[in-house]
Amino acid sequence: MAEVTVTRDDQKGQLALLEQYAAATKTKLISSPADLDTKDKVMDEMLAWCKEQANIVVLKSGIILSSDPTSRTVQNCKSLLLSKGIHPGQVYAATRALLSLLLASGGEEESARRQKGETNVSFSDQQRHLRELVFEAVRQNVSDIHIQVRPTYTKIRMRQHGELRVYAEWSEKLGREIASVAFNKETDHATSHFNPLVPQDASMPLKMQGRDIRLRLASMPAHGGFDMVMRILATGEEQHKTLDELGYTKKQIDIIKMAMKLPFGAIIVAGPTGSGKTTTLASCMEMVEPTQKLYSIEDPVEKVVEDATQVPVNTEKEDRDFASMGRASLRMDPDVIILGEMRDEDTAHVMVRASITGHLVLTTLHTNRATAIVTRLVDMGISPTLLSDSSVLRCLMCQRLIAKVCPYCAIPLLSSPKHQPYIADWEAVLGREILERAKARGPGCSKCNRTGVGGRIVVAEVIWVDEEGRQFIQKCDTLNWEKYLKANGWSDFHDRAIDLIQAGVCDPFDAEKVVGPINPATQAKTFKYE
Secondary structure: OOOOOOOHHHHHHHHHHHHHHHHHOOOOOEOOHHHOOOOOOEOHHHHHHHHHHOOEEEEOOOOEEEOOOOOHHHHHHHHHHHHOOOOOOOEEEEOHHHHHHHHHHHHHHHHHHHHOOOOOOOHHHHHHHHHHHHHHHHHOOOOEEEEEEOOOOEEEEEEEOOEEEEEEEEOHHHHHHHHHHHHHHOOOOOOOOOOOOOOEEEEEEEEEOOEEEEEEEEEEEEOOEEEEEEEEEEOOOOOOOOHHHHOOOHHHHHHHHHHHOOOOEEEEEEOOOOOOHHHHHHHHHOOOOOOOOEEEEEOOOOOOOOOOEEEEOOOOOHHHOHHHHHHHHHHHOOOEEEEOOOOOHHHHHHHHHHHHOOOEEEEEEOOOOOOHHHHHHHHOOOOHHHHOOOOOEEEEEEEEEEEEEOOOOOEEHHHOHHHHHHHHHHHHHHOHHHHHHOEEOOOOOHHHOOOOEEEEEEEEEEEEOOHHHHHHHHHOOHHHHHHHHHHOOOOOHHHHHHHHHHOOOOOHHHHHHHHOOOOHHHHOOOOOOO
């Protein structure tokens, strides 16, 4: 596997010089296609000349991008443009990686017009562009890269802090080739050729600039093309966050620690896709005593934990799915078993069997509320009587992620014009005192990449399953169970969201995306239709 040879120090030095030029000329450094108009492509008349120079690109608008903007090449470029009757535009400093990507995309479009789709670009070039795309995503702290390939274009979007933003627009052909090389050349088990007509998934390790980066690939056919999503699982530099750093309260952490010290039973982490369940599991795994044997069954292995035996699952083979590998791990003298995900009835039965035979089990599930974990397990074929057994369910957790306001550019909520129409409703539920302390997303700054978002924080529901709780589980009475929990000081999603609004951590708009509208109508026990 080829490795990028430019050292990080060299890259930092080049970036520093480009930033100095941008500051001196009162322009901006262009480091990403997102900094450009997606419709502003490489100028056809200058493409061949730019490829010869390698450090300069001319766009159709006349804008000149250069990784060496003070060089003689820029002056030669302006003279050449004038000789063609084209007026040169503004000169901007740009990174080499971006210029390489733009020249490749321009060359692909030209080649596609000439050869009607036949490729003459080596895979090594596409592997380099794939790495540049992934490394840019890692640099921007992106969680997912979305590649949408359609008949006439490829759109690249990146999910940052839970929100999708357009990154670039490429030729259809370049998108297809990058998807093909990702599946065919870079995955752990490239057993079959990439086929855009059927859903496929794989895991992909990349080594770049001395860092081990892991991604999970998934593709799905779409009308006129296909979608591919690359989820960044590990960046080679992350450290496991504590539950406190993730956003759990002290009381919630005390409950989880108490559950992790139990000799047997099940701890279940629930939440929608992309809500950080795996990160929370990794934090819990760090609490396991070094004298205990820990097996983790995962698809794929995402966050490496040194003291655990992490077992990869292959869902395409019956003898290597979650249930089979879970049953196999029971024969390996384990103390703690992690089942990466309960996807079906077989895996749920393995969880119950492991719990009642003296093992501590941690697993994840897709539900919307902590109490709904019981409903989902019953739906998966586990009897309420079995679930109410004191040796099975011990601690139930459900989490979601809320965007945090950027602390450098956040503004007081009451002074934000776009929030004014909702102030009266929020005040009726939260009170004036909370609103006076609340913050709203600001206009954006250099610290938050102009997004107004300063990361994300967990809001969670954590339930310790006590004797009373087991009575409700046996009856599947989640409504009265929640009333009982609330009467004993339990915090649900809504309570945690209000805490974060009051602390000035979250914008009420972002909180409402997770917990629903905060207004008198949704809080009332009886809805009035009049």
